[in-house]
Amino acid sequence: MKNKFDALSNYNESKKAIGYVSRKEATQETYNNLGFMSGLEVHQQLLTGKKLFCNCPAGIYQKAEQYDAEVIRHMRPTLSELGEYDGTALMEFKTKKEIVYRVKNETTCTYEVDDTPPFHINMEALNISIEISLLSKLNIVGEVHVTRKQYLDGSIPTGFQRTAIIGVEGEIDLKNKKVRLIQLSVEEDSCREVSDIGHRRIYRTDRLGMPLIETVTYPDMVNPDEVKEACDYIRFLNRSTGKVRTGIGAGREDVNVSCKGGRRVEIKGVAHTKWIPELTHNECFRQWALLRVKKLLNEKIKDANKWHVASKEIDLHFFGFPCDYVKNASEQSYKIHAVNLPEFKGILSHFTQPGKMFANEISDRLKVIACIEKPNMTHSEEFESCIAKDDLDKIKTLLKSEDNDAQIIFWGPESDIKTALETIEERCKMAMEGIPNETRKSFIDGTTIFERVLPGADRMYPDTDTAPIPLEDSHINKLRENLPNDVIERYNQLKKWDVPVDTYTYIFKKNLYPLIEKINTELKISPKISGTFFGHNFKYIEGHYQKGREFNENLIYELFKFLKNNNLDLQLAKNMLPVIYEHPKMDFDSVLTTINFKKIKKEDIVSKIPFLKNKFSEIRISPKEEVATHWIMGELRPTALGNISFTELRKTVEAN
């Protein structure tokens, strides 16, 4: 007896079965039950003039179409020391990608495209890395050894990244706990991807080779917010040196997540820490869901080794009313295949992430491994099937499907079909084992897609092109002398100064603490005032005005100094800031003219109070004193601004 199968209710039931809750509803208990575990790899570009292993300028970027020449490479897997190919290596090789590098003379020399061996390591970068390692309480190595870390995705033309450990075993202080650090390394940044379509991936080489550090934590974080807190802390620590790059792409993190019984999955290249909580929350639940999928499959399939897909090629004429996807595929003379997945009914539509089901895991791999662009498949458990029921029945008959089976219909160029079929079978078999070790790409909505197989530990080997660099105690001690204080100390100090808590993130993000300290010690302006000014007023201006090219935060120090020296009220800073922000070269007097400020003596302003009091009694709308004060203040404010503090003025009005 055939039951009618409803994919949507299966999806919802499976979501309920694994106990999925949104992040808002989740508590520490939720995460404890899941066995949430997460660690970070925080990448930060260093502010140096040149790249790490050559003399090309760092920090100059090119547009995708701006290039002088192209270089083409193919990456081949190399044997590991155990004589085996690494998992990622094999996958990347299967994909048979042609890698195109777009080279601009200004930013790239023959080193980046691997036609010249490395030059001596950039000492400026090495020293910054040591400083940050010291701040991270890491044990500094006695000798820096450059190591090659294989990457076969083409993001580095050599096929490996040159990277070196500076320190191991450190820790950072979060508000309520310590997080242990595994290591900090300095390494070369990779290429920026231009496009990845079919079998051709295009990169530009401007960012390639720029110095980058990677801080790796132990998986000490037990909930999504803690991961974000740790990440912010590391980023703020890096920024506290003032020697790191800021802006888009200058800091990126890879987030490792697993659940109880799960496997380490790496979410790569998260550009904003604010995305971390949602991403880690969902990833933990995705693994939880896949564990249920495993359990369901293991109950149904006794011997995974004997489990195989069956497939048949079909053509367009097979379908009564083909959907647009299938029609398009057929028009591109793609081959269309129907695949039967024994015992997979209810699995394809099993919940994995919000808005995603198990079938997406297969489709993602078809794109990445078989290089078939999406949409690349449809299946028997779509919420709204694009295949007519009659057609699906015909396919089932053709494949000799049983009632508990599921079906996939996919399409692609003939040369990719074999890999595609292998990929489908491989992913399904992995589901019987649990969670594949993957790196995943993140999206703003908090979901992720498959990116690559997580590389094994066997991809590290010594760089024979560089000599080890000894780090003497005297050198390290010299660097230690100029270190800023700890972020956690600064945090506590801001609290002590009574700076509003909502400004801290901004202050650390922009590394404004040293400036606040300077304004305090040199101008005797309280950190509460300057901190609030930065965290509220300046932040607002930054988001709403166009920044002039020469503007930098030091101008705010100059502004405060100007007001102080001219006996002007600090309130004026707020009004002057937008002008200064947009026209940083304008002198402050002209700025005052621009905002129509006139210098008036305090007494002159105060002398108007009795007159205004009389006036108010004529128009009095309320007998209350404060209404009078409010009205008078309103009348005086434009002229008072900068000449007398509003607090003082109010007191005078009230006293009169």
Added chain:
Amino acid sequence: MSEDIFQGYKGQALEVLKKFNVRVWGQAEIETTRGKFKGTVLPRSENDDDKHIVLKIITGYNIGIDIDTVKGMKETGYKKANYKIPEKEFPYTEGLPKVKLFGTGGTIASRLDYRTGAVIPAFSPGELYGAVPELADICNLDTEKLFAVFSENMGPEQYKKLAIAIGKEIEKGIDGIIIGHGTDTLHHTAAALTFMVQNSPVPIVLVGSQRSSDRPSSDAALNLMHAATAAGHGDIAEVMVCMFGPTSDEYGLLHRGTRVRKMHSSYRSTFRTIGDTPLATVTRKGVKSIKPIYNHRRKDNNVKILPFFEEKVAMIYYYTNMQPDMIDSLIDAGYKGIIIIGTGLGHVNKPLYPAIVRAKEKGVAVFMTVQTLWGYVHMFVYDTGRDLMSKGVVPLANMLPEVAYIKLGWALGQTSDIEEVKKMMLTPINDEITEREPYNGYLVYQGGVPEIEEFIRKVHK
């Protein structure tokens, strides 16, 4: 063996290891003034200092520990790593050509020991198949390791052995020969084999790589595939060098063994034909000839092997203010032949004249080539040239200096009759001297020129 326990360590570092009883490959916990470190003690490179101990930490990275900071060390385990390249039997496919690969050493035939960074030179057919399985689709490959030397250590002895080994293979009816070779002196060997192996009925392809095969972006695999295609399927039965055309993974070039030179210290596309066009391009699909005239593949096995070489031959690169003792010392040391690499059209300064005259009197053969690499020696244009010729210096037309050196050694290896040597030098065997230099034989483009920039944006260099 005691030295094995402390592989590569010496001096103070060795003392520290001994003091704390920690061996290479031992898992160690090290207490230092900079904190605690844990990892496996690795062998130390012989040339590095004796102040540090190398550790592989758990994350796979290597670090060095300063021995002056060490407070204590403890060996907690021991695990020696043995790096072995896996062998897979090279499959035999009916109908594919038989190709023999001779290994001489160099980058193409080496792998990296991942733990120590040491280079292991090895390349059996099985290992090759494991690394480049595509070769089995091109030919039936057999290999023989003749020597394992770096390119710079190749010399007359190796040239002769190689020529004889090639001769034997041809007599046995091989369809093509590949020689794996370091790139630095690849063109020397190519010239030597051109002279020592004449009238070959099959292609003899020299191949190297500019990036070792343990690197994912190595050119070794593609070069080997190209060489196998040229050797097994190509129609050009000459001694050739097969290396990247552009630096991109696109196609290889087949260069005539007498006209090729390494022109960049590190580029993949380092080999260029000088003063002519290359013989052909090669991809995995086949060989596409550029030059219309070449020696075609034949069915016979009538090869002529001439394994001769006089080692007392020198090459001197002229520089301004060169003193005559440079040449005198060669004469006194018993040299029988000298190739001068002169300036411009083939010149040296006057102070050298007496030494040159002396060379002639002592029966030393002196020949002239040019530093410009491109172009002919023209000794009639200036008096200097005419003077030199009258003193017995023989101009070698557009023969490349290294080729002239090899040829002179080969000629003197067969006769000491100066006139005979002169005749041999001036009678080209395979285009070491060409009658004409084609217009497209000299192409060294200069970047920055708008039309060149436009060109390199479109065409891969």
